[in-house]
Amino acid sequence: MQTKLPVGILGATGIVGQRFVQMLERHPWFEITWLAASDRSEGRPYAEAARWRMKTAIPARIAEMHVSPAKPDGAPKIIFAALDSGIAAELEPRFAEAGCAVISNSSALRMQADVPLVIPEVNGGHIKLLECQTWRRKSGGFVVTNPNCSAIGLVLALAPLQQRFGLKTVMAVTMQAVSGAGYPGVASLDILGNVIPYIAKEEEKMEEETLKLLGRLNGSRVEPAQQLRLPSAPEQPIVYLRAPDRPQPRFDADCGAGMTTSVGRLRPCGVLDWKFTVLSHNTIRGAAGAALLNAELLKAQGYLD
Amino acid sequence: MQTKLPVGILGATGIVGQRFVQMLERHPWFEITWLAASDRSEGRPYAEAARWRMKTAIPARIAEMHVSPAKPDGAPKIIFAALDSGIAAELEPRFAEAGCAVISNSSALRMQADVPLVIPEVNGGHIKLLECQTWRRKSGGFVVTNPNCSAIGLVLALAPLQQRFGLKTVMAVTMQAVSGAGYPGVASLDILGNVIPYIAKEEEKMEEETLKLLGRLNGSRVEPAQQLRLPSAPEQPIVYLRAPDRPQPRFDADCGAGMTTSVGRLRPCGVLDWKFTVLSHNTIRGAAGAALLNAELLKAQGYLD
């Protein structure tokens, strides 16, 4: 039996970092050997440094690991990055320069021309962008990113429509769970009995990331994650629900272990052609699960050897 | 000092009926003298028949009134109707035939060609439709309606745009509070931690009522409610909020005692011309307050003499 590849988590104590820890616990290909976070956490046992917010128990082996400084020295070659975008802009290039494969959930480098922004089922072929990424040519390291948590569900629903019918104009309105804001995130006083109609930069991300994701890279071909039998790929990336009042977060968010996007309420639109409702799990398919699936795609295509 | 006009409430024990009771408590023009509800409530004191859900205390005089049968005999000439649409379709015509002025919040007759569907600030002139309403010509009675709770906020925001620039195409997405479903309405198990993407017939109402409200009646003129100094007319029917994260229900729903619609986040749209966010109180401006304002308009124009 093959040994697992050692991986590290940058930003391991935050909510997305914790989700990485949770999702990697019994992963068949990867094994966590390194956890890094801000100076405040450095040197402390992970269980003490992280305010664990997952519903499953903190894995015993991880709980005792000590948090390393957020520097490439001593880090493994494969790094899952769960950093705020300001810090990501500074640290992710540093790890890539040092030869690491950085699989990032941050928005910092998503729109950089030579950085692949990838949903394996949609534009897995964009991974080829790595061939011309400067870091990769210099150090062998690189950065691959996944989209914003709202863009990912939208694009999973749009991709088959684009492929089959073509797409010209899309209007989208999102309703987002507070969990997308990380921890401590939104104050309870701000959100109980309330709706907040604004998330800074969210609309811009939705617009530009969607275009990049649905764009065509010369010569790229889609080789769906499902055919590659990637461990975190759901059986179905999309399901259509027939009941008129579905999808609903309560019943459908966890579909396919949180990796399947649910679509429903398809009906003609009086302005554009069609209207429908999309539901996607924001912290699994929209964050840690997205990055993990990207890592699996990279492994399957030989980029992590 | 002029004596107040006696009014009755049809469907007085439901949530909208209770809101009528609350809003009429100290009304300068109207006074509740009759409360009717379903057979189950008939003959019982109101405080016992109604499961009072308002935050202010039940008015003492009203609490002791006995609930009358839902029949025109003995009813006053002015009736606020807060009935489910199935029952409204049957009862409202009966009261109009008997000579009552029925000011209805139900959807049953809204789209009937000779029934005015009115927001005083937007299309108060539509009241003229009464001139050709069959009931009015026969018995003197009539039916006037107000729109669906979502359509009303939308139309209040659209009307000045239509007047100034013209309107061709509108797309709207609503997020609605559970209180709009009445009582008991939505089960807590269905909505806690959840979003339900469907309300039966809601989209149809939004589409057709909006068109009727923004339509032009030959010869009608708008005489804004604010100029008429109607008691329930807010100082401003619409306010624009500059902060990028407003309007928010928590802070803005009660603006103008729940009668003012808040607009915010106006910005260019990549598909149509402009995008913005509208907030309107669903059970005040969107139900009892809307009907009450219609009654005041009718009074001001001599239809209740």
Next chain:
Amino acid sequence: MQTKLPVGILGATGIVGQRFVQMLERHPWFEITWLAASDRSEGRPYAEAARWRMKTAIPARIAEMHVSPAKPDGAPKIIFAALDSGIAAELEPRFAEAGCAVISNSSALRMQADVPLVIPEVNGGHIKLLECQTWRRKSGGFVVTNPNCSAIGLVLALAPLQQRFGLKTVMAVTMQAVSGAGYPGVASLDILGNVIPYIAKEEEKMEEETLKLLGRLNGSRVEPAQQLRLPSAPEQPIVYLRAPDRPQPRFDADCGAGMTTSVGRLRPCGVLDWKFTVLSHNTIRGAAGAALLNAELLKAQGYLD
């Protein structure tokens, strides 16, 4: 391999009935062969009759089963009963008289002198009461019950204290989730941003059931469920959590697949001796899971042969 025992569910369309369906889906000993509900559901496919509220999908085989009338004719010998207490008082005796083993979650017969009220880990020996139960002597049928959802967590926490130190006086205050009220249960308008300080008959049940559960039956011995290796028995019936702010429903309610009761915050009390906090899953350990564990205990002790 042994064939599974056929079981039926009485009240199969309600929330507890659905939980039985969910928990029995892959049960090693029992197999659902019969589903009954009120007249309204009779003859319809289960998927259509039940408004499925569980988070896992409705099992395909069950979805297509037709709902039988709530009568003993044609029912299997083992019946899980999830009925409202008024109906249970009428139907449960009828099934017991007809020779069925009725494993009931209802409060109707719990306090009847010859009906065992059982938590396997606490007073499994009370099952012996069946020896003198009239139904059992006449028809072979019988009724066994589990406690109220709040009493069960309390008693699981008290039992070891009673055994080791003795118990004289207990004061308990409960905070209960809306899910305990079934479906549609509590209206969202009644509970959002609110606390309701009263559930009819709840305090009485807590008081009398606790005494019966902690009572000693002459000659009975506790043979813990864990030793009997009952399939639904959690590894630990109770866990103690050291963190000062635990147990919390969000993190601890699902402990032991919802069958483990969490205790925390043990500290001296200025009035009685000790204070602590108990958390127990209301619809699993407090309802369907409790009944299922009772059924497993009955099977292990030969009462279902």
Next chain:
Amino acid sequence: MQTKLPVGILGATGIVGQRFVQMLERHPWFEITWLAASDRSEGRPYAEAARWRMKTAIPARIAEMHVSPAKPDGAPKIIFAALDSGIAAELEPRFAEAGCAVISNSSALRMQADVPLVIPEVNGGHIKLLECQTWRRKSGGFVVTNPNCSAIGLVLALAPLQQRFGLKTVMAVTMQAVSGAGYPGVASLDILGNVIPYIAKEEEKMEEETLKLLGRLNGSRVEPAQQLRLPSAPEQPIVYLRAPDRPQPRFDADCGAGMTTSVGRLRPCGVLDWKFTVLSHNTIRGAAGAALLNAELLKAQGYLD
């Protein structure tokens, strides 16, 4: 007409500070002339420094006031203090030494022997402790405090029982709203669908403050706030609600403009003598309103001249 007394708010930008601003807006006796907060806010207009969370609009005059440094120079003689207890321990004595009347909502000095801890309706006579307060004798300044938000409702309910029957033993369990934790306070991720069974130092405060409040100062007499016609004193400090399911926060928290404590569900107790439920508004009667009533008592008794 008498001119109003100038008052200042220390910690004016926090939630309790904002509540002071809101409650003082149209106060007949006091007028805000000075607002102070931490260094970060110093010199900025209040509307900009405070993240306004009240439901009523920020008063225009206050919005433009500049935030002063938290130092006694230039401060008025009457100071409402809404500081975290760590900072209060340092700043409140400094203002008292400088001759200010500090009316504090903080827990820092509540239990100090010569500092009155006062609920006007319960132990207004404790104000006499000021006679022996060191600060008062030296500079004329002093500190008066109000209790913890949970203690205050409890004591308002217990005081008449103590007076009439005597009190020996009390057990209390509290359920507290997140708003009590200030802003940002509790993260939404921590509390949605959850209950947190612990607030640091809360139980200690409840125990010791209750004893001090219900204690007798030699020679002191109660002169109820209602007799003194203090502007913020509710008509009734306590109301008893007869319905078996009341009080409920949704309907009863705002009783008496948030200053009246509601009691319900009085019934015999099997362990002690009686059980009942108390509801009190945590940020009005339990914080800003409590301090304001204390200030009015001080004024009425000549301590602010």
